[in-house]
Amino acid sequence: MTEIDRATPDPDRIEDIWGARTPYGAGEVWPGRVDTFLPDGTTAADVDRWVPSACLLCSNGCGLDIAVRDGAMVGVRGRAEDRVNHGRLGPKGLFGWQGQLRDRLTEPLIRRNGRLQPASWEEAMTLITDRSRQLLEEKGPLSHGFYTSGQLMLEEYYTLAVIGKAGLGTPHMDGNTRLCTATAAAALKETFGADGQPGSYTDLDSCDAVFHFGHNVAETQTVLWARMLDRLAGPNPPAHVTVDPRRTAVARASTVHLPVRPGTNLALVNGLLREVISRGWIDHDYLDAHTVGFDELARTVEAYTPQHVADLCDVTVRDLQAAAEIFGTHERVVSTVLQGFYQAHQATAASVAVNNLHLVRGMLGRPGAGILQMNGQPTAQNNRECGADGDLPGFRNWNNPQHVQQLADLWDVDDSVIPHWAEPTHAMQIFRYVEQGSIGFLWVAGTNPAVSMPDLARIRRILAQDSVFLVVTDAYRTETTEFADVVLPAALWGEKTGTYTNVDRTVHLSEQAVAPPGQARSDLDIWVEYARRMGFRNRSGQPLPTWDTAEGAFDGWRDCSRGRPCDYSAMTYDQLRGRGIQWPCNDEHPDGTERIYTDHQFHTFDDDCETYGHDLATGAAVTPVEHRAVRYDGRARLKAAAWTPPPENPDGSYPLHLNTGRTVYQFHTRTKTGRAPELAAAAPDAWVELAPEDAAEHHIADGDLVRVESVRGHVEVPARCTGTKPGSVFLPFHYGTLDPSPSNGADAKDDVAEDSADPSTSERPHAANELTMTAWDPVSKQPTFKSGAVRITRVDQSPTRTREED
Amino acid sequence: MHLATYLGLLETGCSTLATSYRQVADGHRDEPDVATLCLRFAAECDQQKARMSPFVRTYGTHPDGEPERLHADGLAEARTGGLGLLRDLHDLYLLATNLDISWTMVGQAAKGDRNTDLDATVTRSAATTEAQLKWLTTRMKAAAPQALLVAD
Numbered sequence: 003m004t005e006i007d008r009a010t011p012d013p014d015r016i017e018d019i020w021g022a023r024t025p026y027g028a029g030e031v032w033p034g035r036v037d038t039f040l041p042d043g044t045t046a047a048d049v050d051r052w053v054p055s056a057c058l059l060c061s062n063g064c065g066l067d068i069a070v071r072d073g074a075m076v077g078v079r080g081r082a083e084d085r086v087n088h089g090r091l092g093p094k095g096l097f098g099w100q101g102q103l104r105d106r107l108t109e110p111l112i113r114r115n116g117r118l119q120p121a122s123w124e125e126a127m128t129l130i131t132d133r134s135r136q137l138l139e140e141k142g143p144l145s146h147g148f149y150t151s152g153q154l155m156l157e158e159y160y161t162l163a164v165i166g167k168a169g170l171g172t173p174h175m176d177g178n179t180r181l182c183t184a185t186a187a188a189a190l191k192e193t194f195g196a197d198g199q200p201g202s203y204t205d206l207d208s209c210d211a212v213f214h215f216g217h218n219v220a221e222t223q224t225v226l227w228a229r230m231l232d233r234l235a236g237p238n239p240p241a242h243v244t245v246d247p248r249r250t251a252v253a254r255a256s257t258v259h260l261p262v263r264p265g266t267n268l269a270l271v272n273g274l275l276r277e278v279i280s281r282g283w284i285d286h287d288y289l290d291a292h293t294v295g296f297d298e299l300a301r302t303v304e305a306y307t308p309q310h311v312a313d314l315c316d317v318t319v320r321d322l323q324a325a326a327e328i329f330g331t332h333e334r335v336v337s338t339v340l341q342g343f344y345q346a347h348q349a350t351a352a353s354v355a356v357n358n359l360h361l362v363r364g365m366l367g368r369p370g371a372g373i374l375q376m377n378g379q380p381t382a383q384n385n386r387e388c389g390a391d392g393d394l395p396g397f398r399n400w401n402n403p404q405h406v407q408q409l410a411d412l413w414d415v416d417d418s419v420i421p422h423w424a425e426p427t428h429a430m431q432i433f434r435y436v437e438q439g440s441i442g443f444l445w446v447a448g449t450n451p452a453v454s455m456p457d458l459a460r461i462r463r464i465l466a467q468d469s470v471f472l473v474v475t476d477a478y479r480t481e482t483t484e485f486a487d488v489v490l491p492a493a494l495w496g497e498k499t500g501t502y503t504n505v506d507r508t509v510h511l512s513e514q515a516v517a518p519p520g521q522a523r524s525d526l527d528i529w530v531e532y533a534r535r536m537g538f539r540n541r542s543g544q545p546l547p548t549w550d551t552a553e554g555a556f557d558g559w560r561d562c563s564r565g566r567p568c569d570y571s572a573m574t575y576d577q578l579r580g581r582g583i584q585w586p587c588n589d590e591h592p593d594g595t596e597r598i599y600t601d602h603q604f605h606t607f608d609d610d611c612e613t614y615g616h617d618l619a620t621g622a623a624v625t626p627v628e629h630r631a632v633r634y635d636g637r638a639r640l641k642a643a644a645w646t647p648p649p650e651n652p653d654g655s656y657p658l659h660l661n662t663g664r665t666v667y668q669f670h671t672r673t674k675t676g677r678a679p680e681l682a683a684a685a686p687d688a689w690v691e692l693a694p695e696d697a698a699e700h701h702i703a704d705g706d707l708v709r710v711e712s713v714r715g716h717v718e719v720p721a722r723c724t725g726t727k728p729g730s731v732f733l734p735f736h737y738g739t740l741d742p743s744p745s746n747g748a749d750a751k752d753d754v755a756e757d758s759a760d761p762s763t764s765e766r767p768h769a770a771n772e773l774t775m776t777a778w779d780p781v782s783k784q785p786t787f788k789s790g791a792v793r794i795t796r797v798d799q800s801p802t803r804t805r806e807e808d
Numbered sequence: 809m810h811l812a813t814y815l816g817l818l819e820t821g822c823s824t825l826a827t828s829y830r831q832v833a834d835g836h837r838d839e840p841d842v843a844t845l846c847l848r849f850a851a852e853c854d855q856q857k858a859r860m861s862p863f864v865r866t867y868g869t870h871p872d873g874e875p876e877r878l879h880a881d882g883l884a885e886a887r888t889g890g891l892g893l894l895r896d897l898h899d900l901y902l903l904a905t906n907l908d909i910s911w912t913m914v915g916q917a918a919k920g921d922r923n924t925d926l927d928a929t930v931t932r933s934a935a936t937t938e939a940q941l942k943w944l945t946t947r948m949k950a951a952a953p954q955a956l957l958v959a960d
């Protein structure tokens with residue numbers, strides 16, 4: 003591996019994020035445009051092989067080929083024929099892979115005398131299994147927790163799910179998907195009975211209106227926004243409506259922008275529902291045939307009159323009514339929902355309310371009419387499907403003994419081994435058990451909670467506790483590995499084989515293109531090794547899991563998913579080579595399924611549903627008896643809740659709302675993108691966005707260093723005075739205490755981190771999660787990052803001016 | 809006429825439960841879901857009690873004539889740790905159950921007395937208490953194995 007010089011981006015997806023327009027009209031095929039990036043003067047002629055894959059840096063999962071020369075990754079090229087991106091790649095897809103070429107962990111580390119030091123795999127695995135065995139004997143499986151990632155592959159999640167559920171038998175298993183996509187899953191489960199995206203990206207080719215509920219698609223899924231921009235540039239462009247406190251690029255392109263007051267999303271959608279109902283824009287026949295609960299829904303939203311909602315949400319009656327009219331009168335409406343809703347107060351209730359809007363109009367299951375409860379990454383969906391987030395694999399219901407028995411039969415274990423006495427333990431609760439000392443063995447894989455979880459001072463305290471034995475699998479030294487007892491070096495994308503599924507159910511196969519650096523191994527190999535050393539076996543005495551390869555895991559998963567909503571049974575690696583296939587893919591639909599629920603038959607039968615549902619206000623579980631009594635029998639559940647004020651509101655001491663989120667140039671905690679020269683240069687440091695009014699009140703100008711403070715902690719970052727809603731501030735969440743950027747000389751001179759050298763840290767605190775609070779949605783258990791109160795003060799009148807993104 | 813006695817029981821039951829919810833919220837601030845919901849439930853208990861006052865004015869409450877044992881004691885103070893949380897939720901459950909069955913009995917009397925206003929008020933309050941009980945059940949079921957098997 004060699005250090006890559008900063009190349010002139012070609013094509014320039016840094017300045018020109020979405021690329022040139024290729025306009026098209028309703029019902030036409032989105033024209034192709036292939037984006038390629040080969041730095042260092044490499045040309046296509048120099049490339050030995052192009053290995054088909056897909057980007058995994060956002061939930062689009064754009065199809066691409068990895069360029070390989072002399073056994074190394076040297077570039078990427080969008081796949082023109084891929085149904086997701088038609089050849090395009092955004093900034094992260096084009097440039098992000100370069101971050102894999104430096105600073106990698108290449109051998110295991112174990113803590114000796116308080117410091118992480120190089121060790122052999124044998125030493126590291128022995129240490130892990132000794133401690134694991136000892137705790138199992140002393141305290142049983144509930145002493146073990148796994149906090150993993152939304153960035154692994156299907157085969158890895160399913161392997162871990164089998165180890166955790168059939169080998170160990172612990173319910174303490176979750177992924178960082180809890181932080182980003184848990185509400186998407188919860189909302190789909192509550193309404194339709196099971197997870198699974200009703201819509202398809204092709205709905206955007208024919209829709210006549212698009213609603214963005216807390217979804218800044220221009221930054222989070224740039225290629226999806228390019229598709230929308232191309233419709234906007236073509237004949238008969240669809241109307242766009244945006245609900246977002248920030249005046250984002252999406253908001254600026256919208257017919258109506260509702261800059262909602264933070265914490266009031268549910269009131270807003272209840273107001274839209276009331277307006278759609280009271281203006282008579284509902285489909286009574288559809289409601290009668292395919293839904294249950296309309297009367298209760300109508301009663302609940304009755305109080306949300308336009309004036310009341312305008313007051314609560316700080317929007318105008320006119321805009322609210324205009325938005326409702328667009329929803330109520332267009333024929334093909336697509337809604338997309340993301341973190342503005344998922345990481346906010348009453349997340350599941352508000353996202354379910356979006357499903358309700360579609361159901362009252364019968365607005366799904368046909369071209370152009372769809373719901374996209376978005377994800378963070380194309381690998382997050384697999385965590386939900388395979389059960390590494392704690393759910394039972396294959397969208398099975400923990401509260402349904404038959405579903406548990408199916409798994410017990412499949413894995414050939416006793417059903418009592420599989421934890422199914424309650425819902426799985428969510429990430430925040432896993433950390434609470436670690437804090438209380440009842441989880442003594444925590445395995446963190448492919449994620450960096452010391453930057454990404456709320457209230458970092460608390461998370462650091464927990465990770466530092468002596469009572470927990472912390473194993474961390476990662477590709478780099480991170481803020482989290484610094485607390486570990488054992489660090490295992492992991493292979494990354496392109497260095498291993500596996501599949502993943504994007505937000506519209508498209509499965510891509512990504513085959514190994516290059517060898518992992520040094521002794522790094524795939525998470526699948528690592529977990530299989532752990533299982534073998536622990537001696538997990540099924541009733542017939544075979545080792546558990548029964549496979550030790552990615553394709554073996556995939557075949558195991560095909561069996562597990564057979565007959566379930568996420569059916570992969572007819573999908574093989576062979577079929578997936580070079581193309582994406584949408585599940586369900588079974589004997590009936592051997593080529594996959596573009597759109598589900600075309601028959602408007604939902605997964606709400608008692609014996610089929612993934613959950614019997616919850617009280618949206620409290621999260622209390624609906625019992626099987628209660629569910630049976632309603633007789634949903636395939637009809638969608640219309641569930642409603644009243645708005646309640648958020649737990650922490652701005653006051654005299656902390657007068658501003660806190661909002662956190664992504665920037666287009668970075669991914670997660672920057673471990674990868676922070677090491678890609680173009681991306682690191684484009685967004686090198688955190689910042690705080692202030693409304694010009696608030697900035698003026700505090701005598702803050704662009705570039706001034708500002709202290710942002712909550713009761714939990716503070717950051718010091720430069721100001722950007724922009725179009726965020728007055729009374730609220732925005733911070734990007736990617737920035738931790740370590741600085742991975744290529745300009746950071748301490749690490750940049752080595753391609754592989756010196757294992758004994760501690761990574762360099764930045765001087766000023768700039769992690770947004772120093773400020774956020776430990777709180778979560780009652781149903782999805784997703785932390786409410788976008789809430790809480792802060793105050794700002796100018797620290798320094800700095801000459802530094804940060805670059806403007808847009 | 810002993811309905812008044814039961815109205816008094818309901819009033820005290822709402823107050824006792826509200827106080828206990830607040831105690832648990834305060835004592836378990838490190839369990840944010842518990843703290844947030846218990847505070848909300850406490851406010852619901854206050855509202856339930858307020859909604860009863862017109863009926864108390866009509867029927868009276870006869871506080872002096874009530875047998876002592878009718879009233880359940882609230883929580884003395886919040887406990888700590890995983891098991892402490894479970895025990896506190898368990899106590900809340902018992903208090904809420906007591907209130908729940910009291911709504912049922914007053915509802916029956918309301919029907920017998922053809923007092924549709926009281927009946928509707930009680931039905932609404934009973935639904936609130938039932939929702940609280942369901943949450944308590946869900947939370948305790950999730951917490952019990954860890955508290956009883958692994959916690960120190």
Ligand code: SF4
Pocket residue numbers: 057058059060061062063064087090091092093094095096222223224225226
């Ligand atoms: S849009 Fe998402 S999946 Fe596509 S290239 Fe960009 S980051 Fe990758």
